[in-house]
Amino acid sequence: MESKCNVVIFESYPLFSSGIKTILNASNSIRVAGEASNIDHLLQLVLKTNPNAIVFDILHCINAGLKPLRKIARKFPHIPILLIVGEEYADCFDSYFQLGVKGFIFKDDTSAELIQAIKEVCSGRDHFRDQVRTFFKESLKRNRRGKTSKQPDQSLSDREISVLKLFCRGLTYKEIGNKLCISPRTVETHKQNILSKLKMKSTVDMVKYAFHHQILN
Template identity: 50%
Template structure:
């Protein structure tokens, strides 16, 4: 029996993965919307594979990914991604991710990826390497933006580590409202639209804690 832990914030996609796997006689699926719920449902047991839907996770999924790597250091992780997360592929791999499937992947590809990871292998398709290579090439020609103040860089680093407005405010001795103001300024200066974009920018440019 292969025990698959699935972290998916939105029930629709999670149920889709669970539905596919439930038709496989040798698969047991543990589905949860948060990392805390998933750890609780596992109740001390160790899954064979962890699947995380990065697309619908805050901060590009780095926080739950790091958490799972600490709790289950030897369990292979399969990420559900899209091409827009190519800037994060390198860091995901560095954090121990063993495979990627895209949100457009079909049943056969999902099952193939799970089987490879369960056997101790990896699942990185030609499409993944093509997108990854393209991201690296474009990165070489992008200078690191110097518009951010020291305080904005500090806020960016803390958002990238998964902290909340309140936690960042406490860390920097400023109010959550001031943190929100800094975030708006960062988004405006970098011409990006979300916290996920901030996290990807930080990892791409090595602006890390």
């Protein structure tokens, strides 16, 4: 009899986590060893259960899930990670690759495709559809052009760049305010100014911008 693949689910919202768990438990080849809604719980859970893979829904994470993903990759580099993503995260794919992610499953994929992806990463293979490879190639081309022709927007002030860096670390308005000795309201004002200057709409866009322009280096 084929042994089951043990996985843990990293999902911020219990409702979505229970849906993923129901799908996986219906498979004869996958067993859900546990669920976590925050990074500390996840790290403890992985230590306790030693899963074959981690299913990580970054759709419900702030800042494209990069901060918790770094922690997982640093502490458990041997455990494959399967990300649940959307096309809007294509600009972050190269960062995900660099952090050792072994597969992507899109939010509009079927239950069967999710199960197949988990089986593949658990067996040591990558799971990247042609669609993902296309996004990755396009992203690399943009990054190569960016390294030679793009520079960080000079209109951002030093304080705005500091705020941007801290948002990339996943800090809250209050935490950023404490570090910079300003109020959360002032942090929010800086964020709105950054979005306006860069002609962007969300924190995820800001994070992508920071990574592409190597502001975090």
